[in-house]
Amino acid sequence: MSSDNLVLVLNSGSSSLKFAALDPESGHESLSGIGDALDGPKPSLEWKYRGRRHARQLEPGAGHSAVFSFLVALLQEELPELENRLIAIGHRVVHGGEHFSHSVLIDRKVIDAIKECASLAPLHNPPGLLGIRAALEAFPQLPQVAVFDTAFHQTLPEHAYLYALPYSLYREHRLRRYGMHGSSHRFVSERAAELLGTPLEETNIISAHLGNGASMSAIKGGASIDTSMGLTPLEGLVMGTRGGDVDPGLLMHLGESLGYSLERINQLLNRESGLLGISELSNDCRELERAAAEGHRGAQLALELFCYRLAKYVAAYTVPLRRVSAVVFTGGIGENSSWIRERVLQRLGALGYRADTELNARMRFGAEGAITLADSPIALVIPTNEEWVIARDAAEIVAGRAP
Structure with a gap:
């Protein structure tokens, strides 16, 4: 229509x-x-x-x-x-x-x-x-x-969104996991159900939105039940300029032993870490892949960290989902980097994932579909369309129909 x-x-x-x-x-x-x-x-x-x-x-x-x-x-x-x-x-x-x-x-x-x-x-x-x-x-x-972005993740159960801190910090200040990229995770989970030919309520998806910012979501029957970003977008995967998961004690060490101010720590965590920080070259995955192929050690290491952390999260999300219909790669990196996708699936070999190299290489620039062999659990590439989700919600609200 x-x-x-x-x-x-x-x-x-x-x-x-x-x-x-x-x-x-x-x-x-x-x-x-x-x-x-x-x-x-x-x-x-x-x-x-x-x-x-x-x-x-x-x-x-x-x-x-x-x-x-x-x-x-x-x-x-x-x-x-x-x-x-x-x-x-x-x-x-x-x-x-x-x-x-x-x-x-x-x-x-x-x-x-x-x-x-x-x-x-x-x-x-x-x-x-x-x-x-x-x-x-x-x-x-x-x-x-x-x-x-956070609205989609308001369905997380309490045991998934709470941090193991004094409960008063949640009760009084609402310090908890919120998650981001909700429109993207929502779109690709709905589209994955269509591609798989299963009702959304029977489809369990591990969604990997990979761009300069990157996050995972475990989606059961169309509802987010876990996600990698937390109170802020800093937690979780390795990203363009954000490092994802770090030991909180490291931050105290930066302040107490190295004299970093809170402002300096914030700058480091948000703008100087991740792919850029490790490679000492760029936060652009395309540039890093070119440099890695030419032997740049920092680019190789940054990409290795990126793929390793991503594969660990995929494996972890089999716990809340129990049954996985498909792993979905989306976002600028997820949709276009066959190199990243193949190395992540290689690390998931213990779960049976096997990339179809030819199919995987073709999935770029808007293509969608499976990238795994017939005897492998399914991994899909689905171009996200956050804009359409936003437009649909806006039109429904204007028409008086709450989304």
């Missing part, structure tokens, strides 16, 4: 801003684009309209606001026919704490709650708020909807 209505979706990542004007019924995109490598030395902007691709380099250090300013000008000055079809703007918001278990219409209270959670997602909520405020100013006539 399709309609004349469009939803403008803004998806702010830690180093990117994706945008799309799409039909919430069919998912068809009339306009799409991404500002990538933002706040870095070589930020870029790409967009597509009516099948034609456009690209430009941005000024060094350009950030989310530069991309949004370009988008507003594009819609209002060059593509008013698209602007006139917009019924809502949907915003991806990473952290909503326990305030939100579903998507909501944005008002002052919602903005205050997002701001309250900003310290829990310092690379994401601030640019998300920037997009919300800018959109409210540029398009005051349109309803604005917030779709929260």
Whole structure:
């Protein structure tokens, strides 16, 4: 099905801003684009309209606001026919704490709650708020909807979301595991059930969303029952500039013995660790794979850590699920790096996983399907579509149907 209505979706990542004007019924995109490598030395902007691709380099250090300013000008000055079809703007918001278990219409209270959670997602909520405020100013006539990454994980059982700390810290301050990338995990679990030909309520998925930020989710019958990110996006897998799981005592050692301030520790954990920190070269998996093939020791080690941690999490999530219908790779790395996928599956040999090298090599640039041999447990590549999830939720809220 399709309609004349469009939803403008803004998806702010830690180093990117994706945008799309799409039909919430069919998912068809009339306009799409991404500002990538933002706040870095070589930020870029790409967009597509009516099948034609456009690209430009941005000024060094350009950030989310530069991309949004370009988008507003594009819609209002060059593509008013698209602007006139917009019924809502949907915003991806990473952290909503326990305030939100579903998507909501944005008002002052919602903005205050997002701001309250900003310290829990310092690379994401601030640019998300920037997009919300800018959109409210540029398009005051349109309803604005917030779709929260954390909302999907509000189904975690208590034993999965609690930390083994004094319970008063949860009771009084709500310190717990929240998880992120909820829209992505939700989309690929639904799509995996379709590809497998099984009802969603009977499908158990281990979803690996792998990008500059990376997280896992154990999804039972369409509901998240465990996830790798925690109170903040720092926990779990090795990521582009975040190291994932570390001994908390290490952080105390940095402060007490090495004289690191809290601000310095925050900078180290969020922007200097992970693939970048280990490789001492880049947080870009594509660049690291090229360098590793040329013998760069740091790149080789960073990728090895990435694959090792990922495989351990896949194995761990067989415990809450008991029966696994499929492992799903998604996100920029998960969808395009056959090298990463094959090495992760090799590490899962004890569970019977065997990659089909030929199939795996073909799964790139939007392709979807199985990448394992016929006698292996199933692993799938599914391109995520967070934008469609956001658009659907926004349209349902505008129509008065809660998602």
